[in-house]
Amino acid sequence: MEVNPLAVILVYFDSKGDRLLFRYPTHTHQLGEELTLTSNKKKRNPFAVHTDDHDDQTPNISAAKSQGGQLQGFSDDVLSTLFAVKPQLCNQKFELKLNDVRFVSHPTLIPHKEQRPSNAGTSAPSTTSNASSTSPANAVANVAKKQQMLINIVFALHAKASFSIVKCYHELSKRLGVALKFEEQRSGYLTEETSQMARTHDEQQPVERTFELIAERCSLAQALKSIYHDLCTTGLLSTTLNQNLTLSFCLPQKAHQxxxxxxxxxxxxxxxxxxxxxxxxxxxxxxxxxxxxxxxxxxxxxxxxxxxxxxxxxxxxxxxxxxxxxxxxxxxxxxxxxxxxxxxxxxYPLCETNVYVIAPDAPLHTKSHLVEKFSMRFAGMSLFEVISDFSLPTSIGHLTTPLQQPARQGILAQMVLWMLQHHLLMQLHTYVQFMPSDDADEFSDAATAAAQPPGSNYVLGSCGNLTEDDDDPLHGGSMLSMSSQPLPVPHIHRRSIQEDHFSVGDGSLASDNIAVQPSSSHKSNFSMTASLSTDNCDEASIDSMDEQKINELLQIFDDADRAAIRRIPASLNIDDLSLMVKLYQMGYFKSEHHLEEIMYFENLRRSQLLQLLDKFRDVLIIYETEDPAIASMYNNK
Structure with missing residues (x-):
């Protein structure tokens, strides 16, 4: 409720004085006559200095929010006096807080449009008579003063409204002032509207009835009324002034709700x-x-x-x-x-490798309006049944199979998009952190290989814990064999996977949806001999030039990190080591860049990147979390 305005007030000031011309809502339960200045109720010494009378002279507005969020406690005379500011305060932000109400506006000085010749003839004598009784300098100043007017469109807000909300309302008041200034210079629109409002006030109608008549007769009052309702309902407004100038404005705090x-x-x-x-x-x-x-x-x-x-x-x-x-x-x-x-x-463009999970604040109670809305959009489908597949981080490819009909895959994609539109799902991205083992750690490749029972592997999950896993002919021992990855596909030759062309973010549902088959080094149980034979990196075959190149690449690491990397069989492969060092130097292994970003900026296929992470799994850990830049918009309460 603190986003909604309590009232919108139009105050006008010119050479004839100040006047509150319009306010909305019109029925604000005015208590002005009883709660205005209490100085009239007791006689005071005019020569005394009063220091503690501020509370007595301030209208009581402690109940401003108890009457349906409307402003009360002020008479129109008090409001007009407050907001008919001096010229020195014009064309800048004006903010005033009284008790639990905050007033914000942007007072604007607007020159009168040049009067027509018929009006100029009637005003000439008065100007001449004034000039005869005053000095020429004062006469010029009086003419300049009569040719400009002050317009102040004030929004009454809750006092606890945040600085961001107050800033938005000030911007709206400023835009309204600029728009009225433009229309006044173009056609004298503001002069006509304020004159019509003043004539309505002179009819001596009840206050509420006067404002109702103004709203019926004056297009400016109708525009302010429309603005108030749009701010309270959607936060999006598109108002046309004088059937010529369209003012568009968004209050994001309201619109995103x-x-x-x-x-x-x-x-x-x-x-x-x-x-x-x-x-x-x-x-x-x-x-x-x-x-x-x-x-x-x-x-x-x-x-x-x-x-x-x-x-x-x-x-x-x-x-x-x-x-x-x-x-x-x-x-x-x-x-x-x-x-x-x-x-x-x-x-991130929808594709089969995207991993989603139920948003922690998703409105999934039994009486949620989204349940019926989902059933109307997808006949015969239950929201709870569909979204239960994402109780754990799950990729779209995990929910599809090659034998599934294309129509079923299309419906699944539409349901995922619908749940994203209603913020029921959030996407998780994979981040990488370079974290070699400590020197004091007794964990070593040889010791681990000797201690493991035959046929068992250890998989590093998303939480970084070593968990025993059954022997899997496809994912055994792979750091990337997590539940969020697509289901295993029939055996495909490794060369065909490497030669397959993957498009980054091209939106095709058929792209990037193949689970990368780990190399045979994944089944080595950290056996140095098996890994070397698989990658054709026999230590005996490493010539002096390759050894020198490896040493040069490892110079950027300190001794402990260099030793940890040298224990990895893939470090003997120049191409793998060069790519790993390049990504490390670019800062991609600091948990600040997800895989999709690395793929785009370094022009890598997903299969290449996943294989590299798997080969250097001893020094690179991965975890899944949401993109902080995107998630920040939807985690604010």
Whole structure:
């Protein structure tokens, strides 16, 4: 509730004085006559200095939120006096906190549009008479003063509203002031509207009835009323002033709650996420295509249509930019705008290797409205039955088989996208950390090989624990044989896997979906002899040049790390060691870059990267977690 405004107030000030012309809601249970200044109730010495009378002179608004979130406790005279500020305070942020209400605005000085010749004739005598009684300098100052007016659109908020919310309302007040200034200079719109409001006030109607009549007669009052309702319902507004100028604004703290209730997404959080955008990221729309044009100005509608025509959650931003014939920077701006307006979210392009798990704050109680909504979208399917497959981190490829019909795979992809749109699932990425064993650790390859019983292997899980695993002809002893990996596929020759072309983030469901078959070194039970024979790295065959090259590559490590790497059989392979050292030097093994990012920037296939991690599993550990840049938008309460 602290996001919603309590009221919107329009205060006007010119040479004739200040006046509160309009406020909404009109029925605010005014207590002004009873709770205004108490100085009228007791006589005071005019020569006394009063230091402790602030509480007595401040209207009581402690019940401002008890009447349906409406403002109460102020008379119109008090409000007009508060917000008819001096010119020195104009064109900058104005903020005032009284008890549990915070007022924020951007007072704007607006020059009057030049009067027509008929009006100029009537005003000339008064100007001449004033000039005869005052100095020429004062006359010029008075004319300049009469030619400008102050307009102040004030939003009353809860006092506990965050700085981010206050900043957004100040920006909205500033934009309204700029828009009214433009329309005043173009057609004198503000002068006409304020004159109509003032004439309505002069009819001596009851206060609530006066504001109702103003809302019926004046388009500016109707616009302010529409703005108030849009802020309280969706946080998205698109208001046209004077049937000419369209003002679009988004209150992200409110707009993002439409897709996830209870979340509090600040603009600063969105900016951090958008600064992390990479070409390999993808976009997932949260609304229908028809709702997208409401959030972009006419100048950007054409580019948005180009992007929407090629949009698919299976493609990366770079691929969509290429297909739409747009620059990647333009795509970034369009996607950022849609994300800010809660029209889209950032994902990694959907493919079979993506690993998902149920979001910890997913609304999956029995009375959730999403249960019925899911059944209406996918007839005959149960949300609880489908999402139970993701109780543990699971890849899409794990839930499909080569013998499954393509239609079934397409339905599964649609259900995953639906659950992502409603924030029921979150994606987990694999991160790598370089962590060689300690010198004091008695663990050694020979000792482990001797201590292990025949036919048993040890697998390093996602938590970094060594767990005994049965002998698996495909995944035995592999660090990458985790539950989140795709199911084993029929035996494929190793060469065919290496020669297969995988596209990074191209969105194809058929890409990157083959479980990489570990090399035979995985079954060696840490046996140095078996590993060397498998990789054709017999120590006797290592010539002096290769040995020198290996020593040069290992110079970047200290003695302990160098010794740990030399114990790994794959370190005798120049190509494997060079790739590992290159990725280490680039900083990819510091738990800051997931596999998809490494694949994109280093132009590697998933099979190449997974094989490398498996070969150097003694010094590289992996774990799965969500992308912090994307997850930060949906973990705020």
């Amino acid at each position: 439409l897709h996830k209730k209870g979340s509090m997404v600040d603009p600063e959080t969105i900016d951090r996420c958008l600064r992390s955008l990479k070409p390999y990221h993808g976009m997932l729309l949260l609304v229908d295509f028809a709702e997208l044009l409401d959030c972009v100005p006419p100048t950007g509608a054409r580019m948005l249509l180009q992007l929407v025509e090629v949009y698919t959650p299976l493609m990366s931003l770079q691929s969509m930019a290429s297909d739409a014939d747009l620059g990647i920077d333009h795509v970034y701006k369009l996607v950022s705008h849609l994300v800010y307006w809660a029209k889209a979210t950032i994902i």
